[in-house]
Amino acid sequence: QVRLQESGPGLVSPSETLSLTCTVSSGSVIGDNYYWTWIRQSPGKGLEWIGCIYYNGGTNFNPSLKSRVTMSVDTSKNQFSLTLTSVTAADTAMYFCAREAGSTAELDYWGQGTLVTVSS
């Protein structure tokens, strides 16, 4: 059973950079056909796809966030990370990491989520 766990600061100041890491256990980020994905959910709102990264570093991002998003993967630590720059209150959300099956595009494993609040 693959497990994912998000980690990172729960509070970020406006205009600063949000950084989160997802640690994968009982599975490998080097898996041949998976996209490692970040999703967020603003309080009381729906799910928003932020983007995904392949184990070789290839990325795809939501066009609405593309200018502020970076993702990376660390195969030695079995982790992948999200960086979101110039945050505002609108970036306050629960952030989930998940695994997307490459050929069938379903999000089959999810982390429990981590709440990030943007506030001074």
Place this chain on the structure above:
Amino acid sequence: QSALTQPASVSGSPGQSITISCTGTSSDVGTYNLVSWYQQHPGKAPELMIYEDTRRPSGVSNRFSGSKSGNTASLTISGLQAEDEADYYCYSYAGISARVFGGGTRLTVL
């Protein structure tokens, strides 16, 4: 890349069946057989219920089924149970560099 359209809410009584629609475009739902559905209980992470439009992961009740016609995918839950009360989201592949969620539907079991 606009969100897929779902009804904000649906409701049904125990034992009844309900259907949640998810309308996209020819750029996503209508082109790829890659719509999946997720159930989310309050305070929890979403859970996969249907993938590839109609396939059910092992462990998911056969009361959940998926279908698609044109640009609209649907999730049907039969024999409603109190534990089915949750939010439901559709999600579609929209090309190598794009994915899109539906706005979500709150299911109330009366």
